Amino acid sequence: MKKILLLAVSALMSVFCVAQTKNVTKQKALVLYYSQTGTTKAVADEIRKRTGADIQSIDLDKPYDGDFQATIARCQEEKSKGVLPTLKPFAVAVKNYDVIYLGYPIWFGTYAPPIEALLKKESFEGKTLVHFCTFGSGGLEESVKALKSSLPKAKVNSGYGVRTARKNAIPVEVDRFLKENGFVAGKVDALPDYSAQKPVTEAEKTIFNTACGDYQFPLGTPVTVGKRTTKNSTDYKYTVQSRGMDGKESTSTILVTVPNGGKAEFTRVIR
Ligand SMILES: Cc1cc2nc3c(=O)[nH]c(=O)nc-3n(C[C@H](O)[C@H](O)[C@H](O)COP(=O)(O)O)c2cc1C
Structure with missing residues (x-):
């Protein structure tokens, strides 16, 4: 009897998992990202490959210099003048998508200025936003707080973040992230909690x-x-x-x- 019950529960659970995944994959999804030096692009490409979503890079009329110090100097100047970089038009219309995988590098503790410019330009009302970011040390939590307060009408889901120095970990970690959150079909072992400090x-x-x-x-x-x-x-x-x-x-x-x-x-x- 116990065995039959267990089988029934596990059958129900697998139906639920598949249904949940199908629900998300039926929606139209876009990977939308800004990347200056290629790390965020690597995550974006991985998400596109695994989800089959469309992809759009965020390009600037006047790109930031590849040099770290020059980028900092330009950001400081823009901030002091209260201006943001201007974006090139997209080949796709964001309004046609239900799910947006939004990717960015962390600059000064939060999403980089091109994303600030994007949020001013596009409406994400009613859309599901799945954010991903790359960083030298961190910034996932701070940037999601900022996203949520800038986009009160979007559904901001849990996100994924990776250090530039751990680029090799991207394929395995993205696979886990997408499966754990039901964005693609498949199961991964649940991770145990950390022990007490x-x-x-x-x-x-x-x-x-x-x-x-x-x-x-x-x-x-x-x-x-x-x-x-x-x-x-x-x-x-x-x-x-x-x-x-x-x-x-x-x-x-x-x-x-x-x-x-x-x-x-x-x-x-x-x-
Ligand atoms: C202007 C600037 C500011 C940055 N600020 C931070 C920061 O506050 N915290 C951090 O962890 N990394 C910071 N970084 C490092 C980038 O987040 C990191 O290199 C990122 O992976 C680059 O992504 P990309 O290759 O897609 O451009 C900064 C980089 C630049 C250029």
């Missing part, structure tokens, strides 16, 4: 330093850590204390993954 041991400090030591800016000192073991890795969630340029103490969360048999990698910072 405990003071870091010397060995855990070494893992943190291996993962984060070569990052260009200081990330702070790990104080406590929680862990989880997955099929392919051991993951660490560190609580880190640092002192900002203003001299104030702040706390952040830093995620690190150690692939089985591999080197510790700094996944992202959550501020």
Whole structure:
């Protein structure tokens, strides 16, 4: 009896999963992205490949220079003048799509100015927005907060973010992200929760330093850590204390993954 019940529940669940996926894939989807140096484009291409969505890059009338310092200088000048970069027209009409996969690099802690220009130009009312971003260290959470407040009439779904330094992880992580959220058919193993935070041991400090030591800016000192073991890795969630340029103490969360048999990698910072 118990076996029959279990079979019935699992059959029902698989029908539900397929139905949920079909529901999303029946809708018209567009991958819309800005990328200056190619990382966000790599994620956009992966999403397009896996979902079969249309794709549109966001191009500027006057592109930002590929140089980091020159880009910062131009952004500062634009900000002081209260202007945004102007966008080239799209080959597609955003209004014809139900689901928009919106991708951007994180600049100054949130989405880059071309996205700010996009949000002023296009209406996303009633659309499902699935955002993805790439960054040096982090910015997924901050940018989604900003998106939600700029687009109160769009349904902003959970997003995906990856560090530029972890470009190799994009295919596997995008696959998980799309399946977990029902955007494509297929199942992935659920990831376990992290264990409760405990003071870091010397060995855990070494893992943190291996993962984060070569990052260009200081990330702070790990104080406590929680862990989880997955099929392919051991993951660490560190609580880190640092002192900002203003001299104030702040706390952040830093995620690190150690692939089985591999080197510790700094996944992202959550501020
Ligand atoms: C002007 C500028 C500001 C940036 N600010 C941040 C930042 O605040 N936080 C961060 O993690 N990365 C920051 N970055 C790094 C980019 O987010 C990262 O290199 C991104 O992956 C680039 O994406 P792309 O290759 O698609 O252009 C910044 C880069 C530039 C050019």
